[in-house]
Amino acid sequence: MKYREIxxxxxIEQIHESTLYILEKVGIxxxxxxxxxxxxxxxxxxxxxxxYFPRQMVEEQIKKAPSQFTLYARNPKNNLTIDMxxxxxTPGYGAPFVTDLDRGRRKASLQDYENFAKLSHFSPYQDIVxxxxxxxxxxxxxxxxxxxxxxxxxxxxxxxMGSVMGTKGAKDSIRMAAILFDCDEKTLKEYPSLISIxxxxxxxxxxxxxxxxxxxxxxxRQPQLISSLAIAGSTAPATLAGTLVIQNAEILAGIVxxxxxxxxxxxxxxxxxxxxEMRYGSLCIGSPENALCVTGTAQLAKYYNLPSRAGGCIxxxxxxxxxxxxxxxxxxxxxxxxxxxxxxxSAGITESFNCMSYEKFMxxxxxxxxxxxxxxxxxxxxxxxxxxxxETVGPGGHFLDKEHxxxxxxxxxxxxxxxxxxxxxxxxxxxxxxxxxxAKDKYRAILANFEPPQLSTSIDKKLQKYIEKL
Amino acid sequence: MKYREIxxxxxIEQIHESTLYILEKVGIxxxxxxxxxxxxxxxxxxxxxxxYFPRQMVEEQIKKAPSQFTLYARNPKNNLTIDMxxxxxTPGYGAPFVTDLDRGRRKASLQDYENFAKLSHFSPYQDIVxxxxxxxxxxxxxxxxxxxxxxxxxxxxxxxMGSVMGTKGAKDSIRMAAILFDCDEKTLKEYPSLISIxxxxxxxxxxxxxxxxxxxxxxxRQPQLISSLAIAGSTAPATLAGTLVIQNAEILAGIVxxxxxxxxxxxxxxxxxxxxEMRYGSLCIGSPENALCVTGTAQLAKYYNLPSRAGGCIxxxxxxxxxxxxxxxxxxxxxxxxxxxxxxxSAGITESFNCMSYEKFMxxxxxxxxxxxxxxxxxxxxxxxxxxxxETVGPGGHFLDKEHxxxxxxxxxxxxxxxxxxxxxxxxxxxxxxxxxxAKDKYRAILANFEPPQLSTSIDKKLQKYIEKL
Numbered sequence: 001m002k003y004r005e006i007x008x009x010x011x012i013e014q015i016h017e018s019t020l021y022i023l024e025k026v027g028i029x030x031x032x033x034x035x036x037x038x039x040x041x042x043x044x045x046x047x048x049x050x051x052y053f054p055r056q057m058v059e060e061q062i063k064k065a066p067s068q069f070t071l072y073a074r075n076p077k078n079n080l081t082i083d084m085x086x087x088x089x090t091p092g093y094g095a096p097f098v099t100d101l102d103r104g105r106r107k108a109s110l111q112d113y114e115n116f117a118k119l120s121h122f123s124p125y126q127d128i129v130x131x132x133x134x135x136x137x138x139x140x141x142x143x144x145x146x147x148x149x150x151x152x153x154x155x156x157x158x159x160x161m162g163s164v165m166g167t168k169g170a171k172d173s174i175r176m177a178a179i180l181f182d183c184d185e186k187t188l189k190e191y192p193s194l195i196s197i198x199x200x201x202x203x204x205x206x207x208x209x210x211x212x213x214x215x216x217x218x219x220x221r222q223p224q225l226i227s228s229l230a231i232a233g234s235t236a237p238a239t240l241a242g243t244l245v246i247q248n249a250e251i252l253a254g255i256v257x258x259x260x261x262x263x264x265x266x267x268x269x270x271x272x273x274x275x276x277e278m279r280y281g282s283l284c285i286g287s288p289e290n291a292l293c294v295t296g297t298a299q300l301a302k303y304y305n306l307p308s309r310a311g312g313c314i315x316x317x318x319x320x321x322x323x324x325x326x327x328x329x330x331x332x333x334x335x336x337x338x339x340x341x342x343x344x345x346s347a348g349i350t351e352s353f354n355c356m357s358y359e360k361f362m363x364x365x366x367x368x369x370x371x372x373x374x375x376x377x378x379x380x381x382x383x384x385x386x387x388x389x390x391e392t393v394g395p396g397g398h399f400l401d402k403e404h405x406x407x408x409x410x411x412x413x414x415x416x417x418x419x420x421x422x423x424x425x426x427x428x429x430x431x432x433x434x435x436x437x438x439a440k441d442k443y444r445a446i447l448a449n450f451e452p453p454q455l456s457t458s459i460d461k462k463l464q465k466y467i468e469k470l
Numbered sequence: 471m472k473y474r475e476i477x478x479x480x481x482i483e484q485i486h487e488s489t490l491y492i493l494e495k496v497g498i499x500x501x502x503x504x505x506x507x508x509x510x511x512x513x514x515x516x517x518x519x520x521x522y523f524p525r526q527m528v529e530e531q532i533k534k535a536p537s538q539f540t541l542y543a544r545n546p547k548n549n550l551t552i553d554m555x556x557x558x559x560t561p562g563y564g565a566p567f568v569t570d571l572d573r574g575r576r577k578a579s580l581q582d583y584e585n586f587a588k589l590s591h592f593s594p595y596q597d598i599v600x601x602x603x604x605x606x607x608x609x610x611x612x613x614x615x616x617x618x619x620x621x622x623x624x625x626x627x628x629x630x631m632g633s634v635m636g637t638k639g640a641k642d643s644i645r646m647a648a649i650l651f652d653c654d655e656k657t658l659k660e661y662p663s664l665i666s667i668x669x670x671x672x673x674x675x676x677x678x679x680x681x682x683x684x685x686x687x688x689x690x691r692q693p694q695l696i697s698s699l700a701i702a703g704s705t706a707p708a709t710l711a712g713t714l715v716i717q718n719a720e721i722l723a724g725i726v727x728x729x730x731x732x733x734x735x736x737x738x739x740x741x742x743x744x745x746x747e748m749r750y751g752s753l754c755i756g757s758p759e760n761a762l763c764v765t766g767t768a769q770l771a772k773y774y775n776l777p778s779r780a781g782g783c784i785x786x787x788x789x790x791x792x793x794x795x796x797x798x799x800x801x802x803x804x805x806x807x808x809x810x811x812x813x814x815x816s817a818g819i820t821e822s823f824n825c826m827s828y829e830k831f832m833x834x835x836x837x838x839x840x841x842x843x844x845x846x847x848x849x850x851x852x853x854x855x856x857x858x859x860x861e862t863v864g865p866g867g868h869f870l871d872k873e874h875x876x877x878x879x880x881x882x883x884x885x886x887x888x889x890x891x892x893x894x895x896x897x898x899x900x901x902x903x904x905x906x907x908x909a910k911d912k913y914r915a916i917l918a919n920f921e922p923p924q925l926s927t928s929i930d931k932k933l934q935k936y937i938e939k940l
Contacts, residue, residue: 004807005472011850018855029865050865105894204865234870238878240848242856277891278879281870284891288843288884296848316891321904322833323889325795330840333800337474337807351894363792370800373758378710378766380481385488386712395499395520395674400704400751408708409748414758419793421747421754421786424575424821434791 001377003339006295012303015241015296019248023053028204028253032211035257042260053253061256067305069223069266071128072193074180075157075453080127082223082268082307087335087375088342089312089368090128090161091120092349092356093197096135099350100358101440105318108134108356114151116348118450119361119443121156125368126346131161131197133348134356145169146467149176153463157453162194162222166209170196170216172470177222179462189221192266197225197344200250202235214254218261225270225309225342226254231283233276240275240289244296247273255306268342269301270309277316285352286316286327291334298338310335312343313364316352320360320436324350328360329367336371362439366418373414384408417442471847473809476765482773485711485766489718492674493523498723499675504685505727512730523723531726537775539693539736541598542663544650545627545923550597552693552738552777557805557845558812559782559838560598560631561590562819562826563667566605569820570828571910575788578604578826584621586818588920589831589913591626595838596816601631601667603818604826615639616937619646623933627923632664632692636679640666640686642940647692649932659691662736667695667814670720672705684724688731695740695779695812696724701753703746710745710759714766717743725776738812739771740779747786755822756786756797761804768808780805782813783834786822790830790906794820798830799837806841832909836888843884854878887912 007015027050030036040046043057068083080088098112099105116133120126129152139147145163152160153176162177163169177193178185198214201207206214217224228247230236236243251269258265274283274290284290294310301308312335313328335343347364348356378384389404399405418438420427431437477485497520500506510516513527538553550558568582569575586603590596599622609617615633622630623646632647633639647663648655668684671677676684687694698717700706706713721739728735744753744760754760764780771778782805783798805813817834818826848854859874869875888908890897901907 002472002475004474006847007850014850014855018857021857022860026861026864201866203860203863203867203869232882233875233879234868237854237856237859237869237872238875238882239854239856240882241850241854242860244848245855245857246860275883276870276879278883280892280896282891282893286889286891287886288840289882291840291844292848316889317905318890318894318897318902319904320792321906322790322792322795322830322909323905325792325797326799326833326837326840327795327889329796329799330803333803334807334844337804352891354894360792363796367796370758370761370796374761374804377476378714378762380477380484380711384707384709384711385484385715386707386709387488387491387715389707390492390673390712390716391496393673394496396671397673398704399673399707400746402707405703405708409703409746412702412708412710412759413745413748416757419756419786419797420788421752421756421822422750423752424788424824427788432788434789435787435793436791439792 003298004295004337005299006292007299012299015244015248015300016303018245019252020055020058022245022249023058023253024055026204027052028249030206030211032208034215035211038260039257053256058252058256061259062252062304064259064263065255065267065306066264069192071159071195071223072191073157073159078158080159082342084302084307084341086341088127089125089346090344091116091126091130091133091347092345094132095349095354095356096137097355098134099355101436105355107137109138110136110147113148114155115447116356116361117151117155119446121158122446122450123365125365125372127158129156129158129160143467143470146172146176146470149173150463150467153180154455155452159195162196162217164196164198164210164213167212167216170213174220174222176463176466179466180459182459185220192221192223195223195225197227197270198254200228200254202228202230202250203246204249206254214257215261218258218265221262221265223266224258225268226251226258227270227309228273230273231276232289233278234281240292243273244293247271248300267306268309269304269306271297272311283352284316285311285314291330294331294334294340295338298340302339307341309342309344310340312346313367314345314349318351320357320363320439324360325363328364332367332371336375358443359436359439362442363418363435366416370414473768474765474807475769476762477769482769485714485718485770486773488715489722490525490528492715492719493528493723494525496674497522498719500681502678502681505681508730509727523726528722528726531729532722532774534729534733535725535737535776536734539662541629541665541693542661543627543629548628550629552812554772554777554811556811558597559595559816560814561586561596561600561603561817562815564602565819565824565826567825568604569825571906575825577607579608580606580617583618584625585917586826586831587621587625589916591628592916592920593835595835595842597628599626599628599630613937613940616642616646616940619643620933620937623650624925625922629665632666632687634666634668634680634683637682637686640683644690644692646933646936649936650929652929655690662691662693665693665695667697667740668724669697669699670724672698672700672720673716674719676724684727685731688728688735691732691735693736694728695738696721696728697740697779698743700743701746702759703748704751710762713743714763717741718770737776738779739774739776741767742781753822754786755781755784761800764801764804764810765808768810772809777811779812779814780810782816783837784815784819788821790827790833790909794830795833798834802837802841806845828913829906829909832912833888833905836886840884
């Protein structure tokens with residue numbers, strides 16, 4: 001299939017050339033001395049905390065990152081191929097609040113975290129169980145990262161995400177992965193089993209915490225999303241071309257660092273750039289400008305032969321209403337159409353990244369299912385063209401009771417869980433429910449009946465012991 | 471820009487070849503003798519009511535339809551270019567019911583029709599005021615078509631759609647257009663001022679009413695959407711490739727007829743094919759299969775060098791909820807991404823084509839605005855790349871108070887009418903409203919303050935007199 005493109009090759013090269021200019025002349029701010037040392041060794045000029053990247057250095061290092069890698073799960077059936085054509089879904093990440101129709105909005109707790117891990121494991125559309133599914137505010141800061149990972153491991157056998165709480169968070173993540181996969185850290189290098197998201201500090205910087213994490217994961221050769229959220233009008237120019245230059249400079253600088261630490265470390269060109277709502281001076285994520293940046297991100301990543309990441313089911317709405325629906329579908333479908341390969345956040349995120357919604361999580365799962373069906377495309381062959389069948393039925397006939405229909409409809413059609421397709425009267429008799437009401441019943445039923453996949457008792461004990469010692 | 475494509479050139483040719491086979495060997499059923507006569511003269515073999523189309527005849531006639539035309543409005547500012555790159559929005563069409571949050575669902579009346587004509591005229595995103603915006607059930611059948619057109623003419627100076635109530639409906643439409651444009655029907659031929667939607671009777675047929683309309687409009691050289699709604703699993707095979715063959719055969723047959731009646735008549739390759747919800751045996755329009763057919767339709771139309779039409783903001787939901795939002799955005803955005811040129815239905819349609827919703831109309835207008843902003847793309851030039859500005863601001867700075875930001879944000883950013891982007895507390899203080907509540911207030915305010923564009927008194931009188939005589 002051909003992906004949606006908004007830039008010509010010349011325009012992509014203009015953005016690339018502008019980025020190289022910024023990297024060489026304006027530089028990127030790094031607050032972490034070990035990163036500055038590695039960059040200096042690699043050929044960057046350092047002035048104070050700012051690194052200036054010669055053109056050749058950038059172009060050489062970027063080429064070293066692979067275009068494809070496998071992310072391993074403890075259940076091999078859930079291993080994932082991350083490349084430039086596949087599309088992988090990961091649920092919402094990082095919200096401090098949660099909300100549901102019954103209890104309203106509140107600070108997230110470990111219970112909420114566990115619930116989302118269960119919902120994500122249960123979903124056939126989420127490929128990764130999650131990272132910071134919601135901030136467990138009731139857990140002490142020092143062990144929060146380990147408790148979250150343990151919850152993912154206990155409730156799911158899909159791949160999960162590592163902590164980015166600096167060097168310490170990354171080290172704990174790697175050690176816990178080694179326990180889970182019952183191997184040493186050297187073996188883990190050959191079998192990437194953790195993926196993490198490391199973000200720049202826009203404009204044109206990285207902080208200690210992220211740099212520690214980037215370097216630690218690179219040493220262990222674990223895949224990373226090197227991600228930028230440049231906000232047009234506040235942390236970047238109000239013009240989206242300029243915003244993409246800022247984003248691109250940050251991401252390329254981060255990727256250069258990973259390759260200098262360990263050549264061939266798998267990275268994903270990752271972004272969630274959007275624009276400012278100028279009335280409030282705040283970030284908006286459900287805007288068409290966000291969607292345009294998604295396509296720009298996909299095109300830039302493809303230019304560098306790297307897999308790409310963008311946001312998916314994200315919205316500025318406070319409730320799972322029509323706005324929540326159209327903003328989430330816009331960002332998810334534009335990601336799919338543009339050839340984005342890794343979608344974070346695929347389900348639950350609302351209120352401009354501040355909140356995870358239980359009902360929205362279920363509705364977004366439906367969007368994920370719909371978009372995965374769209375990605376399956378239309379098969380064209382003798383059987384699907386069905387000329388003989390059409391000839392038999394002829395003008396004015398119908399296909400409802402034909403064997404060909406019975407054989408095909410289950411696989412050919414997507415079968416919704418949330419969307420109502422009954423007639424008006426049946427819908428009214430059934431309680432005239434909105435999508436959010438249906439979603440509420442669905443998530444409650446899943447949580448009430450959830451059974452976690454098996455985990456070896458000895459590995460479980462080792463993990464618990466590791467956490468106790470933190 | 472590059473459109474989304476799901477078929478290779480070979481696959482499109484497979485569908486084309488299969489279509490030619492169906493047209494030649496299975497044939498199309500026409501219940502209207504004048505159409506059969508024209509087709510026979512053009513080289514089709516006729517057997518009873520079935521016409522069989524030789525390959526060469528189809529390929530020759532299809533080529534005669536133009537790839538571009540202008541649709542004239544009584545206000546020249548609202549003239550529209552219909553071609554293979556532009557995208558034009560027309561609101562919902564044909565629903566027998568209307569609904570709003572206050573009064574609930576009911577049979578549509580002339581008052582509803584007029585309200586939707588006003589909302590459509592007011593909208594900066596609807597390019598055509600409408601056709602059958604909602605069925606005015608309180609108006610006698612014989613004059614209903616004329617009353618609807620008169621309402622469009624009175625309430626808007628945008629282009630509007632003609633009646634397809636057979637020969638009579640088309641003739642009245644053409645005469646009223648001649649009155650409105652104060653010209654004879656010969657002049658009208660050079661200035662297409664009406665567009666109509668003529669639909670096949672799937673599978674593989676056309677009825678009297680549509681054939682009368684197609685031929686009358688073709689004689690007057692007025693543009694037409696030749697449209698098919700093939701339903702996978704009931705009126706077409708459950709496999710979408712086969713569904714597209716049925717759709718394609720019907721549309722090509724209709725287009726051949728238009729060109730035989732009058733060479734060069736402007737046509738749009740139009741479809742709204744979708745699939746059956748097998749649980750109920752009913753049509754669903756918010757499905758991913760619908761979205762896939764939209765891309766297929768765009769690719770087929772481009773193969774024939776014709777502008778294309780697909781549905782837009784359409785949903786199976788009964789209410790303006792999250793489902794309504796995600797289904798409408800899916801179909802509208804996939805139309806835009808695939809290079810569809812004429813969107814019918816752009817606003818208001820819900821409940822699988824059965825109902826027009828006032829609140830959904832306003833929400834869909836927001837979707838139209840968002841998608842039009844996406845279509846504007848990202849401009850790349852020295853000013854928008856903003857290298858000097860980025861250099862001045864440097865790492866760690868901000869762009870909020872910069873002159874470049876003030877100069878650009880109004881044009882660069884879409885400014886929503888429905889979407890809420892405030893923070894949670896402000897939203898709560900403002901009444902914790904869902905999108906549908908905001909939409910309700912918006913449509914009421916527009917209707918309360920509506921002022922129609924001026925219409926010459928003499929033309930108005932002539933139109934009224936014409937209708938009185940019907």
